[in-house]
Amino acid sequence: xxxxxxxxxxxxxxxxxxxxxxxxxxxxxxxxxxxxxxxxxxxxxxxxxxxxxxxxxxxxxxxxxxxxxxxxxxxxxxxxxxxxxxxxxxxxxxxxxxxxxxxxxxxxxxxxxxxxxxxxxxxxxxxxxxxxxxxxxxxxxxxxxxxxxxxxxxxxxxxxxxxxxxxxxxxxxxxxxxxxxxxxxxxxxxxxxxxxxxxxxxxxxxxxxxxxxxxxxxxxxxxxxxxxxxxxxxxxxxxxxxxxxxxxxxxxxxxxxxxxxxxxxxxxxxxxxxxxxxxxxxxxxxxxxxxxxxxxxxxxxxxxxxxxxxxxxxxxxxxxxxxxxxxxxxxxxxxxxxxxxxxxxxxxxxxxxxxxxxxxxxxxxxxxxxxxxxxxxxxxxxxxxxxxxxxxxxxxxxxxxxxxxxxxxxxxxxxxxxxxxxxxxxxxxxxxxxxxxxxxxxxxxxxxxxxxxxxxxxxxxxxxxxxxxxxxxxxxxxxxxxxxxxxxxxxxxxxxxxxxxxxxxxxxxxxxxxxxxxxxxxxxxxxxxxxxxxxxx
Numbered sequence: 400x401x402x403x404x405x406x407x408x409x410x411x412x413x414x415x416x417x418x419x420x421x422x423x424x425x426x427x428x429x430x431x432x433x434x435x436x437x438x439x440x441x442x443x444x445x446x447x448x449x450x451x452x453x454x455x456x457x458x459x460x461x462x463x464x465x466x467x468x469x470x471x472x473x474x475x476x477x478x479x480x481x482x483x484x485x486x487x488x489x490x491x492x493x494x495x496x497x498x499x500x501x502x503x504x505x506x507x508x509x510x511x512x513x514x515x516x517x518x519x520x521x522x523x524x525x526x527x528x529x530x531x532x533x534x535x536x537x538x539x540x541x542x543x544x545x546x547x548x549x550x551x552x553x554x555x556x557x558x559x560x561x562x563x564x565x566x567x568x569x570x571x572x573x574x575x576x577x578x579x580x581x582x583x584x585x586x587x588x589x590x591x592x593x594x595x596x597x598x599x600x601x602x603x604x605x606x607x608x609x610x611x612x613x614x615x616x617x618x619x620x621x622x623x624x625x626x627x628x629x630x631x632x633x634x635x636x637x638x639x640x641x642x643x644x645x646x647x648x649x650x651x652x653x654x655x656x657x658x659x660x661x662x663x664x665x666x667x668x669x670x671x672x673x674x675x676x677x678x679x680x681x682x683x684x685x686x687x688x689x690x691x692x693x694x695x696x697x698x699x700x701x702x703x704x705x706x707x708x709x710x711x712x713x714x715x716x717x718x719x720x721x722x723x724x725x726x727x728x729x730x731x732x733x734x735x736x737x738x739x740x741x742x743x744x745x746x747x748x749x750x751x752x753x754x755x756x757x758x759x760x761x762x763x764x765x766x767x768x769x770x771x772x773x774x775x776x777x778x779x780x781x782x783x784x785x786x787x788x789x790x791x792x793x794x795x796x797x798x799x800x801x802x803x804x805x806x807x808x809x810x811x812x813x814x815x816x817x818x819x820x821x822x823x824x825x826x827x828x829x830x831x832x833x834x835x836x837x838x839x840x841x842x843x844x845x846x847x848x849x850x851x852x853x854x855x856x857x858x859x860x861x862x863x864x865x866x867x868x869x870x871x872x873x874x875x876x877x878x879x880x881x882x883x884x885x886x887x888x889x890x891x892x893x894x895x896x897x898x899x900x901x902x903x904x905x906x907x908x909x910x911x912x913x914x915x916x917x918x919x920x921x922x923x924x925x926x927x928x929x930x931x932x933x934x935x936x
Contacts, residue, residue: 539568548931680827
């Protein structure tokens with residue numbers, strides 16, 4: 400089977416290489432970059448149409464196309480929106496990198512870098528790159544980031560440093576490549592858990608210091624052509640119209656490796672991938688059982704204002720590859736039935752409707768397992784998630800807030816399986832809704848731009864979380880109390896309620912320096928967060 404798979408991959412790669420290629424500039428944009436909020440704002444205002452928020456992260460190519468579209472048409476933009484367009488055009492203007500090799504060893508490059516550390520940010524200046532190369536065939540650039548931060552939690556505090564190098568580029572307009580290496584260092588503090596940036600893997604405790612160190616890599620190589628796009632990547636995958644709480648695929652886990660095929664034709668968009676997951680979260684040694692995910696998403700623009708999609712995911716394990724799951728047009732649930740109903744199939748429908756410029760509604764119905772005849776009964780096997788929300792942009796001036804309101808109800812036992820290896824997780828983290836099963840959340844978010852260099856985001860969430868078995872995606876449903884099979888409500892066990900308030904601030908101070916802060920407070924009187932200084936060279 401493995402030999403057949405290798406031969407298949409070689410044939411696919413050879414076929415792609417001889418096709419007429421299109422642009423290959425599909426470098427992923429970090430999902431915490433403020434450009435994402437600006438793009439979602441323009442999308443809700445119906446100012447842009449050529450980008451689709453149901454499949455993220457956005458790419459550098461998509462961002463540049465949108466910014467060019469906005470700036471080259473007669474769109475009625477406010478003064479602040481125009482200044483934001485200029486800012487982001489500068490930040491993503493990689494095609495304007497000068498010919499030749501530019502690097503830190505060149506005296507002029509060094510003096511320019513030193514000067515820009517304290518030079519106020521100006522959209523008329525060229526964005527500084529640590530290293531770049533440009534000729535008729537190859538465009539490549541390197542960014543170097545250093546983030547110096549202080550984490551705090553109530554009366555506790557600690558130092559948190561991040562070192563990051565990113566290399567991106569495209570070759571001959573047919574191949575894009577991306578590689579990012581991040582090293583995290585955090586000082587050990589008693590009763591202070593590891594930060595959210597840690598998802599999985601080995602943590603090194605440095606000798607003679609109080610530092611905990613771990614690293615994370617991302618990478619992607621992608622071919623685009625007129626028939627089908629293909630890539631081998633290890634980058635985030637996010638499916639869904641919720642900004643960051645999708646029940647389908649979220650970025651709650653560390654990026655995993657996958658092979659993906661995608662195609663866009665008129666009003667239809669499709670993605671299909673097969674990836675490798677981490678089966679457990681305890682860093683066990685020796686022979687580890689394999690765990691994989693296969694999934695596809697089909698999006699349809701039924702009208703210019705209404706988009707619907709169908710998603711299928713399957714978790715399977717203890718085998719190298721299943722070619723039936725690799726076929727992009729194969730129905731995964733039927734394939735899984737044909738293989739003996741041994742794997743974990745999950746499905747969902749989601750949709751987004753642009754009601755009018757400035758208002759969009761979206762919703763998701765995700766099911767792990769259910770009976771349509773018992774859908775409204777308290778049967779334990781109704782393992783589904785319902786999510787509904789809207790994004791409202793009442794003001795054209797981004798100095799005034801836009802609003803996102805969202806409600807999610809996640810029933811007990813969703814994402815779980817009778818074989819713990821087949822739970823909808825990677826390294827013990829849920830692949831979908833970050834709060835997991837047996838939960839309900841009401842979420843409110845407001846975003847604004849006081850200046851074109853400053854982004855503010857305020858969020859409030861009211862969370863109800865059940866307890867006991869069925870509350871964690873790592874639970875095994877064969878261990879449930881069968882006496883409750885017909886008495887499983889939307890929330891079960893002791894219900895814990897919590898109100899969280901969060902504030903995120905980002906200020907681009909100079910050409911190289913940013914100030915960032917992320918602060919949260921809950922009604923358990925816990926104040927926590929992080930503030931720091933980012934140097935992006």
